[in-house]
Amino acid sequence: MLILDLPYTILLLSISLVAYLMATEEYFFHFVILIGKIIRIKIERFYWLIRLHPIVNNNFIARWIMYRKHLEIAKKLEKELNDTSRFTD
Numbered sequence: 001m002l003i004l005d006l007p008y009t010i011l012l013l014s015i016s017l018v019a020y021l022m023a024t025e026e027y028f029f030h031f032v033i034l035i036g037k038i039i040r041i042k043i044e045r046f047y048w049l050i051r052l053h054p055i056v057n058n059n060f061i062a063r064w065i066m067y068r069k070h071l072e073i074a075k076k077l078e079k080e081l082n083d084t085s086r087f088t089d
Contacts, residue, residue, distance in 0.1 A: 018032065050062055051065060
């Protein structure tokens with residue numbers, strides 16, 4: 001039981017230390033906000049790299065995204081064609 005509690009204790013201590021420093025130090029608060037923005041930007045950059053890079057487009061994630069997008073467009077076109085053909089008959 002003590003072994004399972006050790007990671008949670010370390011996590012609680014680290015979160016409480018960060019919260020204490022954010023409450024007492026103004027610059028540490030800004031530092032934590034900037035680190036959060038950097039992490040978010042890196043995740044978005046990685047997402048766009050996977051989605052748009054021509055060499056990386058051979059991976060299954062990019063193919064799945066493109067397949068889903070093209071399937072949605074095909075369904076819209078099929079519905080539009082079925083709706084217009086109904087009125088021309």
